[in-house]
Amino acid sequence: MIVRTTADGVEVLAPAKLNLFLEILGRRADGYHDLESLMVTVDLFDTLTFADDPSGQITLRCDDASLPTGPENLVVKAAESLRIAAGCRRGAVIELRKSIPAQAGLAGGSSDAAATLTALDLLWNLETPPGLLDALAGRLGSDVAFFRHGPSAVCRGRGEVVEPFPLPGPLTFVLVCPPFGVGTADVYRRLTPPETPRPIGPFLEALASGETRMLGTHLFNRLQPIAESLCPALQKVGDALASVGFHLDGHLMSGSGSAFFGLAPDPDAAQAAATRLATLGLGRVRVVTSRP
Ligand code: C5P
Numbered sequence: 001m002i003v004r005t006t007a008d009g010v011e012v013l014a015p016a017k018l019n020l021f022l023e024i025l026g027r028r029a030d031g032y033h034d035l036e037s038l039m040v041t042v043d044l045f046d047t048l049t050f051a052d053d054p055s056g057q058i059t060l061r062c063d064d065a066s067l068p069t070g071p072e073n074l075v076v077k078a079a080e081s082l083r084i085a086a087g088c089r090r091g092a093v094i095e096l097r098k099s100i101p102a103q104a105g106l107a108g109g110s111s112d113a114a115a116t117l118t119a120l121d122l123l124w125n126l127e128t129p130p131g132l133l134d135a136l137a138g139r140l141g142s143d144v145a146f147f148r149h150g151p152s153a154v155c156r157g158r159g160e161v162v163e164p165f166p167l168p169g170p171l172t173f174v175l176v177c178p179p180f181g182v183g184t185a186d187v188y189r190r191l192t193p194p195e196t197p198r199p200i201g202p203f204l205e206a207l208a209s210g211e212t213r214m215l216g217t218h219l220f221n222r223l224q225p226i227a228e229s230l231c232p233a234l235q236k237v238g239d240a241l242a243s244v245g246f247h248l249d250g251h252l253m254s255g256s257g258s259a260f261f262g263l264a265p266d267p268d269a270a271q272a273a274a275t276r277l278a279t280l281g282l283g284r285v286r287v288v289t290s291r292p
Contacts, residue, residue, distance in 0.1 A: 001115050001147055003122065009051040010123045014115040015041035016106035017146065018173065018254045018261055021203045022221045024193045032142070032158040033188060036200050038165060038207065041150040042173065042288035046100050046112055050119045053091035064098040074109045074140060078116035081136050086126045103181020105255030107143040114147035151290060154200065167292040168210040172270040173261040174248070176237055178283035182227050182257040190226050212265045216250025219263065227257035234258060240280050247273035
C-alpha cells in the first residue's frame with residue numbers, strides 16, 4: 001500500500017492482489033481451510049482518505065452505491081477494532097473510491113481494511129505495535145494481513161500467516177475482470193481438499209529464477225476448477241487467455257475468482273494481449289504490474 005499524509009489527514013492507495021500459486025492443505029475444525037499461497041500486489045488501487053472527526057463518529061462514504069457503508073463494511077470493522085484495541089475514542093471521516101471489483105478474487109475489501117488499520121493508527125498517533133495490527137488484520141479476514149506486508153509473500157494458515165518472498169524483478173500481467181463475481185464461501189463449500197497437496201517449492205524456485213516462461217508453467221490454483229464448475233462462464237475467460245498464448249507465458253484465475261490474469265514476458269506483450277482480449281467482450285481488461 002502507498003501511504004501519504006496530507007493537509008487534511010492521510011491518503012492511502014490500497015492495491016489489489018493476485019494469487020500466483022494457491023494450494024489447499026486441509027479443512028480445519030473452525031470451518032476454514034489451511035492453505036499455502038504466493039500472493040503479489042499489483043498497481044490497481046482503491047483510494048482511501050481519512051480525516052479526523054472530533055465528534056468520535058466513524059463515517060464511511062463510498063463512490064460505489066452498491067457497497068454497504070455501515071458496520072458490516074470491512075473498513076468500518078477495521079476502524080472499530082483498532083479503536084477497541086487501542087482504547088481510543090477518536091472518530092474519522094473515511095472516503096473510499098473503488099477501482100478494484102468486488103467478488104473478483106482480488107481482495108479489494110481486505111486491502112481497504114488493511115489500509116484503514118495503517119492509516120488510522122497514523123492519523124490518531126496511536127503507535128500500535130505492528131504485531132497487534134497484524135493480529136487485528138488476521139481477525140478481520142484471511143487476506144487482510146498480507147497487505148500489511150506486501151508486495152509479495154507466501155501466505156499460510158488460513159492466509160493470515162505472512163512470510164515475505166521478494167520478487168527478483170517486476171512482473172507484468174494482463175488482468176481480465178468479468179462483469180460478474182464469485183462468492184468465496186460458495187467455492188470453499190464445494191472443495192474437497194487434495195489427499196496429496198502440491199508442494200510450493202518448485203513454484204518458488206521458478207519465481208526466484210525470474211524466468212517468466214518457467215514461472216508460467218508453475219502457476220497453480222486449486223480453487224479454479226471448482227469456481228469454473230460453479231460458474232461455467234469462467235471457462236470462456238480461461239479459453240480466451242489460452243487463445244492469446246502467443247503473447248503470454250501462462251494464465252490463471254486469482255483466488256476464488258472471478259478475475260483471471262495472464263503472465264506476460266514483458267509490458268509490450270501484455271499490451272498486445274490486452275488489445276486482443278478487449279475485443280472479446282469478456283469484461284474489463286487492464287495491464288497491471290507487480291514490483292519488488
Ligand atoms: O476470511 P474471509 O472472510 O476472507 O473468508 C471468506 C470465506 O472463505 C470464509 O467464510 C470461508 O468460508 C472461506 N475460507 C476458507 N478458508 C480460508 C479462507 C477463506 O474456508 N483459508
